[in-house]
Amino acid sequence: MTDPMPGLTGPRARHGSTLGQPLTRRDGVLKVTGAARYAADNHPPGMLYAVLAVSRVARGRVTFLDVEAARAVPGVVEVMTHANAPRLATDPDEKTNPFAFRLNVLQSDRVRFPNQPIAVVIAETLEAATEGAERLAPRFDEEPARAALDDGEVFTPAVVGAGSPADVAHGEVEAGLGAASHRVEATYDTPAQYHNTMETHAVVAAWDGNRLSLDLPSQALAMTQMRLGQLLGIMPGDIHIRSPFLGGGFGSKAGVSGPQLLGIMAARLLGRPVKLVLSREQAFGPVGHRAPTRQTLRLGADGEGRLTALHHHTRTATSSFDDFYEAASGASHSLYASPAIRTSHDAVRLDTGTPTFMRAPGEAPGSLALECAMDEMAEACGMDPLAFRLANYAEVEPMTGRPFSSKALRECYEQGAARFGWAGRPLAPRQMRDEAGLLVGWGMGTATFPALMFQGQARAVIRADGTGLMETGAHDMGQGAWTALAQVAADGLGLPIDAVEFRAGSSDLPDAGIAGGSAHMATAGMAVHEAAAAAIARLADLATGDERSPLFGAGNAGVVARDGRLVRRDDESRHESYADILARAGVAEIEGRGRAARDPAAGADYAMHAHGAVFAEVKVDPELGQIRATRLVGAFAVGRVINPRLVQSQLYGGMIWGLSFALHEKAVVDRRSGRVMNANLGEYHVPVNADVPPMEAILVEEHDPYVNALGIKGVGEIGITGSAGAIANAVRHATGTRVRSFPIGLADLL
Ligand code: MOS
Numbered sequence: 001m002t003d004p005m006p007g008l009t010g011p012r013a014r015h016g017s018t019l020g021q022p023l024t025r026r027d028g029v030l031k032v033t034g035a036a037r038y039a040a041d042n043h044p045p046g047m048l049y050a051v052l053a054v055s056r057v058a059r060g061r062v063t064f065l066d067v068e069a070a071r072a073v074p075g076v077v078e079v080m081t082h083a084n085a086p087r088l089a090t091d092p093d094e095k096t097n098p099f100a101f102r103l104n105v106l107q108s109d110r111v112r113f114p115n116q117p118i119a120v121v122i123a124e125t126l127e128a129a130t131e132g133a134e135r136l137a138p139r140f141d142e143e144p145a146r147a148a149l150d151d152g153e154v155f156t157p158a159v160v161g162a163g164s165p166a167d168v169a170h171g172e173v174e175a176g177l178g179a180a181s182h183r184v185e186a187t188y189d190t191p192a193q194y195h196n197t198m199e200t201h202a203v204v205a206a207w208d209g210n211r212l213s214l215d216l217p218s219q220a221l222a223m224t225q226m227r228l229g230q231l232l233g234i235m236p237g238d239i240h241i242r243s244p245f246l247g248g249g250f251g252s253k254a255g256v257s258g259p260q261l262l263g264i265m266a267a268r269l270l271g272r273p274v275k276l277v278l279s280r281e282q283a284f285g286p287v288g289h290r291a292p293t294r295q296t297l298r299l300g301a302d303g304e305g306r307l308t309a310l311h312h313h314t315r316t317a318t319s320s321f322d323d324f325y326e327a328a329s330g331a332s333h334s335l336y337a338s339p340a341i342r343t344s345h346d347a348v349r350l351d352t353g354t355p356t357f358m359r360a361p362g363e364a365p366g367s368l369a370l371e372c373a374m375d376e377m378a379e380a381c382g383m384d385p386l387a388f389r390l391a392n393y394a395e396v397e398p399m400t401g402r403p404f405s406s407k408a409l410r411e412c413y414e415q416g417a418a419r420f421g422w423a424g425r426p427l428a429p430r431q432m433r434d435e436a437g438l439l440v441g442w443g444m445g446t447a448t449f450p451a452l453m454f455q456g457q458a459r460a461v462i463r464a465d466g467t468g469l470m471e472t473g474a475h476d477m478g479q480g481a482w483t484a485l486a487q488v489a490a491d492g493l494g495l496p497i498d499a500v501e502f503r504a505g506s507s508d509l510p511d512a513g514i515a516g517g518s519a520h521m522a523t524a525g526m527a528v529h530e531a532a533a534a535a536i537a538r539l540a541d542l543a544t545g546d547e548r549s550p551l552f553g554a555g556n557a558g559v560v561a562r563d564g565r566l567v568r569r570d571d572e573s574r575h576e577s578y579a580d581i582l583a584r585a586g587v588a589e590i591e592g593r594g595r596a597a598r599d600p601a602a603g604a605d606y607a608m609h610a611h612g613a614v615f616a617e618v619k620v621d622p623e624l625g626q627i628r629a630t631r632l633v634g635a636f637a638v639g640r641v642i643n644p645r646l647v648q649s650q651l652y653g654g655m656i657w658g659l660s661f662a663l664h665e666k667a668v669v670d671r672r673s674g675r676v677m678n679a680n681l682g683e684y685h686v687p688v689n690a691d692v693p694p695m696e697a698i699l700v701e702e703h704d705p706y707v708n709a710l711g712i713k714g715v716g717e718i719g720i721t722g723s724a725g726a727i728a729n730a731v732r733h734a735t736g737t738r739v740r741s742f743p744i745g746l747a748d749l750l
Helices: 028-032 067-071 126-135 173-178 221-232 258-270 328-332 363-380 385-391 409-420 481-493 520-544 578-585 600-605 644-663 723-735
Strands: 048-054 060-064 076-080 117-123 139-142 168-170 182-190 202-208 211-215 239-242 274-277 293-301 307-319 341-350 439-450 456-463 468-471 500-503 559-562 565-568 575-577 589-596 609-620 627-637 695-699
Touching: 048 126, 048 258, 067 076, 067 117, 067 126, 076 126, 076 258, 117 126, 117 258, 173 293, 173 307, 182 363, 202 258, 211 221, 221 239, 221 258, 258 274, 293 328, 293 363, 307 328, 307 363, 328 341, 328 363, 363 385, 363 439, 363 644, 363 723, 385 409, 385 439, 409 439, 409 609, 409 627, 409 695, 439 627, 439 723, 456 481, 456 520, 456 578, 468 481, 468 520, 481 500, 481 520, 520 559, 520 565, 520 578, 520 589, 565 578, 575 578, 609 644, 609 723, 627 644, 627 723, 644 695, 644 723
Parallel strands: 048 274, 211 239, 307 341, 468 500, 627 695
Antiparallel strands: 048 117, 060 139, 076 117, 168 341, 182 293, 202 211, 202 274, 293 307, 439 609, 456 468, 456 589, 559 565, 565 575, 609 627
């Protein structure tokens, strides 16, 4: 491990370092001018267009497709159905690892969910392919759909989320509830949600013999390369994936999707490059979603408002043919102190596409239910919601007794409450009105997300001219990784950021791990940091071992890299430029390799989480029930902040997702057909600018020496947690009505 730079926490920058600087996105101009090339912007010579035909039924078999009519459309080259689709080297129904989801790619006539691909029409033009797909006029042998949480047989899965046990208990929950002075039992419903990335899933595939070239947005280049290699029967190294930009991923672009694989199969079948892009409607099914949940919280508290028991049970849904379970109860593992905690899950199988990780998987719905239940208990105890949470502050991880690697949640509560003006809040609901007579409510919620880290690699080069190169197969989904990782590279190489060429977003670069779990900066950032340190160490060896150098004899630890020079720590007047060191040694360039992974000992000894506190104001029209969020203040302790502008942007994005969860977002599923009835952005409501209130995201200083040497905890998902609950609790405070089914709409308040 290298020097963790003590004292350099939060948004402050070390003098002369790019770390902590609020740089704007290095790819910002490319994006706003339309010059950034997304996967679907590519048109290799000879390219054909592929359009999917999808099932309108939820379960059954395809009995007829009018392939002749589709082929008769001028420009249509081929129609790929289950009858002629290439067989794959590995059965896409084989579970090679828990994260390799089963894919529906025309290997049989079976239909397992609405919008499942049933054919691909490939043509010289997009228009012809679209027309051909419409002419297919499919017929089905239809079976009844299982569409809602009440429609399936309940079972308990072995594991939930990314592999956590479904049922975990610490202490005696029933005894704790029995001994309580106050008890709350409440059930909260959250709907299915769809990722709705601005860029729908797309692929441009070109084969050259057994080599495959892909433009494909990916949150996990190496994993995608590996899985595609297995499915297609070729070497992963013979697959080159370019993914310089993603128009959002949110978890849905972490694995191979069926539609993208179909585009690749079509290109192989026809021996020509093929482009396939999902329509918005087609993205509601085959590329994952967040499953609905029904969560039951049972809380007990003593006369002083301290929890005696907490049981969080989640019922969720998965598909008929695969396993993914929204781990919503996990939100109750680490947040509040209680002598007895149980988190449990069960599930039903529905005729739906397989759900998957979606931004703050588990924690987003789980935190909403937990924060509402905590608010209900605060009210039962006659306590202010913030005072109640402070009375149940977890000094150590409650279920294990492990210390936290760092936890500045108390400071988040203090700074957030002060900024919001929480102290003036009346205890009883329905006490505040604005000048227009609207009901005003204030609510709060605690935010938390695990500080994860995966494995990643990077390669650094210092060139003869003294400039640097950093390579890592990192992914920028819009979060600003291109910029923040370049800042880590520049800092590590001791160079101005413009003197470092930063390459990412391609599978021929070192594997940077998955851009998920809010862990990409910790993972890829540490790989970059280590690669830079390795390159600088080799450079220092060249200089300090050479008696012609002013650094001779300083020793590797006796020099520091700064502004393209190595400088003696004991005498700053003695220094030498990288270019001079390399020139004298006769070396064209030097290279350093970096690997990142969590220190296993620290990972075992400490509970690692980011924290925050979100305060919300809503206004509700007492006649119409119309709800508007009018103010959101969050304070977050997320370890080291590499770029405060980008971090705040991530936190704002998360808080808007929380707003969406509380008030807007819902897939409306037709109970008879199992189809999503609002599979478009007109009727599937995500917040637009007019829905988003003034927001503040305060970055609370936090130094964490255990998560990784840079002290990074991750910011991608925590903003959602806390926020949804804060808004729901503010609606209760405004109106006196407790709504437990989400999103909250005006009809719930009339
Ligand atoms: Mo995230 S749901 O880990 O992309």
